Amino acid sequence: MTAKRRPRSVTSDRELRLWRVGRALTLAFVAAILVAGGVFYGLVVLLDFQEIDSTTKLDAKTLFDLVKLSFGVVAGAGALVALVVAYRRQRVDEAGAHRDATRLHTERFSQAVDRLGSDSPAVRLGGVHALAGLADDAPDDNLRQTCIDVLCAYLQLPFTPDPGSTEPAHQDEHHRYLALRKVRHTILGLIADHYRRPRGTHRSWQGCDLDxxxxxxxxxxxxxxxxxxxxxxxxxxxxxxxxxxxxxxxxxxxxxxxxxxxxxxxxxxxxxxxxxxxxxxxxxxxxxxxxxxxxxxxxxxxxxxxxxxxxxxxxxxxxxxxxxxxxxxxxxxxxxxxxxxxxxxxxxxxxxxxxxxxxxxxxxxxxxxxxxxxxxxxxxxxxxxxxxxxxxxxxxxxxxxxxxxxxxxxxx
Structure with a gap:
């Protein structure tokens, strides 16, 4: 059998990769100048301007227009800086939110696995539903696959056959066997239910490995x-x-x-x-x-x-x-x-x-x-x-x- 194909983890896609502020601002300014220059040139061509009259004197109105243009350039530069800073802050917030979601998922995963290993069949059953819920809510495919793998591994564990219920001495073992059998059957039912759900919708496990x-x-x-x-x-x-x-x-x-x-x-x-x-x-x-x-x-x-x-x-x-x-x-x-x-x-x-x-x-x-x-x-x-x-x-x-x-x- 070929090696199992693992779903591509999106964790690496969410890693925070940010340029230094100076580099980001420089590139943003260069891009803004190029765009502005392109727009200006396009307007000149579109409006069919002739060459500039170099003999015309600078009057007060023209001077005032130049002052307004200067302030506009400064304001645009400030807005550009604010945009770069806001973008970086958004990226940092998104990365922080993903780290928080992953940390919370890990904590819930540990608790669910502990319950799955309990001696009590009822507690194990709760662990099964907790793991299935974690798989549904996992922030990326890699964490979802881990939850599914644990459920499959539980099904692969050896189990004690039914000792029978005809003898009173075996009643307790028989009841425990039935309880643990219910846990296994619940996992199988959850797997089947999730593979019927359309891919890409909530609670769908289609596309994930199933061993x-x-x-x-x-x-x-x-x-x-x-x-x-x-x-x-x-x-x-x-x-x-x-x-x-x-x-x-x-x-x-x-x-x-x-x-x-x-x-x-x-x-x-x-x-x-x-x-x-x-x-x-x-x-x-x-x-x-x-x-x-x-x-x-x-x-x-x-x-x-x-x-x-x-x-x-x-x-x-x-x-x-x-x-x-x-x-x-x-x-x-x-x-x-x-x-x-x-x-x-x-x-x-x-x-x-x-x-x-x-x-x-x-x-x-x-x-x-x-x-x-x-x-x-x-x-x-x-x-x-x-x-x-x-x-x-x-x-x-x-x-x-x-x-x-x-x-x-x-x-x-």
């Missing part, structure tokens, strides 16, 4: 309509073991999203209607061993999606009515050994879909009603029996855009 590597997701989690358009989102080695996890209508249009080595062993995970239009999404080495995973109606219109080396060994995985219209989708070296994988009604119209070296050893894989109208679909060196309905969906002879395994061809 859920190895996290166990055993509850309902709603990423519906979330947008992953920047940053790195990592759910590698995550375990989906219960509940309903929904990425319905989520948009993967930038950055990198990792589900590599994830385990789908229970519950149901929904990518129905999700749009994969940019960036890279990895399901490589993922294990689909139980439960149900839905990509029904998903649109693969750009970017790259990897299912390479994935093991479909027990789950019910649905790509029915999915549209492969752009980008690249890789199933190379995937193993279909059990369970059901359904491509019924899928449309292959523009993407490059690679099933090279895929193993169809058992289980049920369906392509009934699939449409192959463009793009390129490769089953080169695939082994095992042909998926159900594939030959009928492809037609005879197979179009040039579909390359079947040699063992599935007549005489193969």
């Amino acid at each position: 859920l590597t190895g996290v166990t997701i055993d509850c309902d989690m709603d990423f519906s309509d979330a947008v992953f358009s920047g940053g790195a989102v990592n759910l590698g080695r995550a375990v989906f073991s219960g509940g309903v996890v929904s990425f319905t209508r989520a948009k993967f249009c930038g950055g990198a999203v990792y589900f590599g080595d994830a385990e789908f062993s229970g519950g149901s995970v929904h990518f129905s209607g999700a749009v994969f239009s940019g960036g890279t999404v990895h399901f490589g080495d993922a294990v689909f061993s139980g439960g149900a995973v839905y990509f029904s109606g998903a649109v693969f219109s750009g970017g790259t999606v990897h299912f390479g080396d994935a093991a479909f060994s027990g789950s019910s995985v649905h790509f029915s009515d999915a549209v492969f219209s752009g980008g690249a989708v890789h199933f190379g070296d995937a193993v279909f050994s059990a369970g059901t994988v359904n491509f019924r009604g899928a449309i292959f119209s523009g993407a490059t879909v690679n099933f090279r070296d895929t193993v169809f050893s058992s289980g049920a894989v369906y392509f009934s009603g699939a449409v192959f109208s463009g793009g390129a679909v490769y089953f080169t060196r695939a082994t095992g029996p042909a998926p159900n309905g594939l030959a009928t969906a492809v037609g005879t002879p197979a179009p040039a855009t579909v390359v079947l395994a040699s063992v599935w061809l007549p005489g193969g």
